[in-house]
Amino acid sequence: MDTNNLAYSANPLVAFLQKPASMFTMADIVRYICENDIRMVNFMYPGGDGKLKTLNFVITDLQYLNTILTCGERVDGSSLFSFIQAGSSDLYVLPRFRTAFLDPFAEIPTLTMLCSFFDKDGQPLASAPEQTLRKAAEAFRKVTGFEFEAMGELEYYVIAEQEEMFPAIDQRGYHESAPYAKTSGFRTQCMKYIAQTGGQIKYGHSEVGNFSLNGKTYEQNEIEFLPVPVEQAADQLMLAKWVIRNLAYEYGYDVTFAPKITTGKAGSGLHIHMRMTKDGENQMLSNGVLSESARRMIAGMMDLAPSITAFGNKNPTSYFRLVPHQEAPTNVCWGDRNRSVLVRVPLGWAADSDMCALANPLEEATKNSTLYALNSKLNKQTVEMRSPDGSADLYQLLAGLCVACRHGFEMADALEMAEKTYVNVNIHDAKNADRLAQLAQLPDSCVASAECLERQRSVFEEHGVFSPAMIDGIIAQLRSFEDTTLRKDTEVKPEEILKLVEKYFQCG
Template sequence: MSRKQFCTKSDIIKFIDENKIEMVNFMYPAADGRLKTLNFVVTDQLYLESILTNGERVDGSSLFPFIGSGSSDLYVVPRFRTAFIDPCSEIPTLCLLCSYFDKDGNRLESSAEYALHKAAKVFTEETGLVMEAMGELEYYVIESVENTGEIFPVADQRGYHESAPFAKLNEFRMDCMRKIAKAGGMIKYGHSEVGNFTRNGKVYEQNEIEFLPTDLESAADQIVIAKYIIRNLAYSYGLEVSFAPKIITGEAGSGMHVHMRFIKDGKNITMENNELSTTARKAIAGLITLAPSITAFGNTNPTSYFRLVPHQEAPTNICWGDRNRSVLIRVPLGWNMSQCMSSVVNPCAEVEKGDTSMKPTFEMRSPDGSADIYQLLAGLCVACRYGITMSDEEALAIAERTYVDVNIHSAEHKHKLEALQSLPDSCAASAVCLQEQRAVYEQHSVFGASMIDGIIRKLESYRDGNLRQDIKDTPALMTNLVREFFHCG
């Protein structure tokens, strides 16, 4: 079911009537990044029209810590284009994502979803481009060894793209993908990831579902809906799922890499003449400049910083490169070769070069599943705009200075690693960086001052500035933190 079917209230009502929908759910992300739900039973046409037009009241103080109970009412109003049938509900249910409004009927300034809306709007106004993005959603699926058995084992950290029967939970991932697609998710592909291990009678298998690029707001919507579906389906299977950035020391953490591209007049301008375009290089310069504070949006709890360590395919330093998984920003293969690869392996096939112009992207590798995806994409959008609106001379100098074409964690390149700025190593450090760079995010009122203040307060509240050393002295502390943030995001 395509979301583009639903443009008006009449579209929604007609669909409900023709498909015998019994329930309508309003869904909206709260401060913890998870979708909250308000259920309506469809029994009265006038009431249905009323809630679709006017929304409903909710208690903002129970959803956001910065809203006091003395004046806490908010409105939630559905966005018709987000409608989808809940694929995990036995009762025919139509879900709609909602936007928050304040008592005066204005968009809630401190809403992350509204910040993303503003970021995308200002980006286009300032650059004349449309920014698109997509997320790579990594997560662990956990099942009892009693259910999987110990046959066809896979060595630890060797699960990348593994097939059944060595990967035990591929069917679950494919079922998730099918249901996410039915809910309107634009999926690129799915696969098992590198992380796999067995601990205390449980099998942990890391998986990834990667999406196709789309406008920023839709990209965020499909991530929160995908998480909702994966968790509900896991519950029905009797499985556990975690999007947490780190499950255990020494095993792969789960990231949420974000790919970006820029569209002008319907064309992808990330590459030009088979090279990364000047626009893309300038955007990367903006991301490089604001990278220390982007972790405040993309790495939001103490366990995030145990993923950002060497030799785990996660970034530790602020740099970029082509096809390089040791850097913060990676430019993947861009299909810019001259020959037809298909005709090489298929001698009877016609020699042709398919249109791959929309494929090139570049990837930010620091974020993880703890992120509020709306805040994160808003922050990345601000950073790209910041770089694109720099002078060519300044931006390209930053890009040139931070380009790396080697594995920065190998011993022979130690000198290059030492010349690079490190990412923050804790929530506390990220809070300091956000405070230092907040003025850029607050330009054009994309991020309200109160929102930035709230993010900083939350990061500071963890008091984790010395956490890496503390865990060396008290290993059980890591176990407690993993338990606390197991269902983050």
């Protein structure tokens, strides 16, 4: 175990205990609490609205601490999930020790952990968000022999009082620096706290969207994560949204993960990158090109793309973002380095070139060095699903993508599907109209997404991943929006669009 690396961890528990979070035990948690004067423990868990809920415990003695860590506590499931009836609503919540972190916002020293739900018989709740994702990962592993890893690109707008100095250029905020980007300091503080909760961050930056409205400045930001096991990816995205909102409250800012703020301005997506590994090695490339396994994975997403929106695009404004010419997908297709497609294959450092030595002439060529060999072994190639947005239920979405990628290995015609849906042009260019006409389209409303999920639900229910009750609940929720023609009806009614944006401003 590399203790120097652990000591540098942003998570105080990892640094103190000198072990990775995945190895935390109850004894470790108790030791940290006792030796660091922790006075409170929080349990956190996702509700049906996609937001984290909190249960507070004040620590008065060791026996009580051991009791709550071992036995958890009761909660009212019917107040958390619409699919649970009030007559049989009691659930247990039990902490997952590997998720423990020191709460960066608490005035009283507080240790927080994410929890799993259990039913009256002490069994994992079949319809619980994190349990569904765990079953999806297990089924993927069983069918493919690979591990499924994911990471998110979390986009959001920060809303602050307008400043006149160093005005930014409208819709030209991509990777802008201060002083033109006014909320960079807020973003970096968010990144520090997210890392403290255990989030594995790749980088952060300002995004394209920026504009002024009614004396307020809207700045779009993005925090992107590193690939981790899919269950961990969902946890860290949940905690990241919690951190961003809490810190915004302290700064006096407002933030939103809403898919669309106003017409003509960049919407916010939640792009998900995925890869498969085996024995720690990335399986996405073979001899420098996309592997057959990766193409099967993509084919599964192509087949189930219409119903994935049921997990990743959960309110009517989601479908105001999924329109042509906005760098948001509208058609079921994939391609290399192409932002007009649904699934993009980004650059993956597959070129046989020592770029470090080329950029730094004083460095010796490292092609045969241990570092270069390691980076080649753990190549960075992923594929990126571009349709989801901040309204997504994170656990449902990642479980749905995991199912879709597994489905590709179970499809007899997967490689033919992959070939048929591949495009290497901008499909929204007028000269490519014939190619565009051959491609299936994504749903244009919540109701349409519900219909797609109804038709394809059996695939998501295979291997016992999604429970029928959960699928029924998702379909009912989406149909309740009654938005079949909403996008068309409001396209020339900006005041109606504004009302919808305000209604779903704090989604997810």
